[in-house]
Amino acid sequence: MNATDFAAGQWTRATGTGVDPHEYRRVTEALTSVAHWGPSFLSTGHRYLQRAEDAGSSRSAGEYLLTAARWFHLATLAPYADAPRAAAEADRALSRALTVLEPGARRVTGEGFTGWLRGPADAPGTVVLVPGLDSAKEEFLDLASALLARGLAVFAMDGPGQGVLAATTTFVPDYEQVVGRIVDALGVARVGLVGLSLGGYFAARAAALEPRVAAVATVSGPFRLDWEELPPPVRDIMARRAGGADAAQEFVRHVDLTALAPHIAAPLLVVDGGQDVIPGVTNGEPLARLAPHGTYLSVPHGDHLLGNARPDWLPHLGDHFTHTLTGTPA
Missing domain, CATH: 3.40.50.1820 (Alpha/Beta hydrolase fold, catalytic domain)
Structure with a gap:
């Protein structure tokens, strides 16, 4: 399956996860191979981690971390040798987000x-x-x-x-x-x-x-x-x-x-x-x-x-x- 067909097949699942549909399209339209899916989604997640670091409030930081967790998880949906790393990144981002947003x-x-x-x-x-x-x-x-x-x-x-x-x-x-x-x-x-x-x-x-x-x-x-x-x-x-x-x-x-x-x-x-x-x-x-x-x-x-x-x-x-x-x- 080519990258376009794979991205179309994951469309409602990804947007149901909560990522922005316009950003999803921007990320996936740049893919030339399904092999690039994992690295591209991991890179997108890392951009949200940086936004969390630069955020002006803890609330914004937590929301960026939740978005990072979503992108890291989606990185694992295509065959990807570094999938365990992406899953671990998703877990860490969610943990950091909930620690900030929901202390309880x-x-x-x-x-x-x-x-x-x-x-x-x-x-x-x-x-x-x-x-x-x-x-x-x-x-x-x-x-x-x-x-x-x-x-x-x-x-x-x-x-x-x-x-x-x-x-x-x-x-x-x-x-x-x-x-x-x-x-x-x-x-x-x-x-x-x-x-x-x-x-x-x-x-x-x-x-x-x-x-x-x-x-x-x-x-x-x-x-x-x-x-x-x-x-x-x-x-x-x-x-x-x-x-x-x-x-x-x-x-x-x-x-x-x-x-x-x-x-x-x-x-x-x-x-x-x-x-x-x-x-x-x-x-x-x-x-x-x-x-x-x-x-x-x-x-x-x-x-x-x-x-x-x-x-x-x-x-x-x-x-x-x-x-x-x-x-x-x-």
């Missing part, structure tokens, strides 16, 4: 996870944001903001094989174990889970097997994966994150929610985009149908992660967690 934010790290807990200490509910195949905690800052605005606490995390942990860990199918350790570390009685893309599988599986999950939502999450039908780029990413092609095939074999869906006792919202059609990936309608308390929201014009249709689903997701976790009308 708390870094929480344990076996197989790390992330930031944000929001009021007396929040009526806590939502864990679970990333997917090649996403990370820095990608869903707008989703976190929407939930924080409703008075909920949010834990945005990287799990095994994800984000800053991708350099030292690999995917695990039994994600409910990770979620259980997170609930213990956060010191709460129950949590909500939002799973994005492959994170939708992780979240749904955890909801079926971890009783402290009180609400769950998936966004563009797979119901089932078929290795033989997956496009080569998806297989390649899966192999990198799972620890090799054989390990990736074995991992994919576990991604099937047929038997687990009926055991999801928590209220479940499944969000899909009608334009999100990836060979080898079964969308979430069967998950919502088989779960005892499942609701299906399909946005016909939505693409993968529905970055092109946020008003059509993000308020619904916020309502889902507000009502379920707090017991009050959305």
